[in-house]
Amino acid sequence: METNLPRTQMVLFDNSIIRLDYNPATDILEVEYPDLHDYLLSEIKRSIDTLLDTVRSYYVKRLLLDSTRTIISVGDEESREIATYLAAGLARTRVQKVARVQSPSTTVETTAQHSIRHIQEAQALPFQLQNFSSKTLAMEWLASNF
Numbered sequence: 255m256e257t258n259l260p261r262t263q264m265v266l267f268d269n270s271i272i273r274l275d276y277n278p279a280t281d282i283l284e285v286e287y288p289d290l291h292d293y294l295l296s297e298i299k300r301s302i303d304t305l306l307d308t309v310r311s312y313y314v315k316r317l318l319l320d321s322t323r324t325i326i327s328v329g330d331e332e333s334r335e336i337a338t339y340l341a342a343g344l345a346r347t348r349v350q351k352v353a354r355v356q357s358p359s360t361t362v363e364t365t366a367q368h369s370i371r372h373i374q375e376a377q378a379l380p381f382q383l384q385n386f387s388s389k390t391l392a393m394e395w396l397a398s399n400f
């Protein structure tokens with residue numbers, strides 16, 4: 255007899271660029287931040303549009319961006335453009351907290367930090383944004399009360 259509780263995580267979307275895992279019990283949507291390659295930029299934007307549509311449809315308030323496996327082969331400008339596109343889209347949703355799990359790659363992390371700093375200087379974000387060194391810490395922060 256199976257005694258495990260049913261898994262509450264739902265895969266809402268999955269393609270070669272992003273996967274959206276949603277847990278309705280915690281209202282946390284998990285997404286692995288996509289690899290950034292020149293030839294994928296238009297597909298990445300379409301996948302971000304799908305992410306934003308999903309956030310709106312499910313009224314998601316908590317988002318986990320996992321950058322632990324992200325590979326970046328584009329310049330700072332292209333990376334910043336994608337990050338800005340995502341942040342601007344999230345600003346038009348009900349998202350209240352975004353936790354980003356940092357990459358172990360110094361190169362990826364440096365690029366990401368430059369992009370985040372640029373976004374925060376360019377616009378006032380209507381949601382809290384925190385970086386974390388582990389997924390466990392990020393999930394604890396997201397699950398904590400507002």
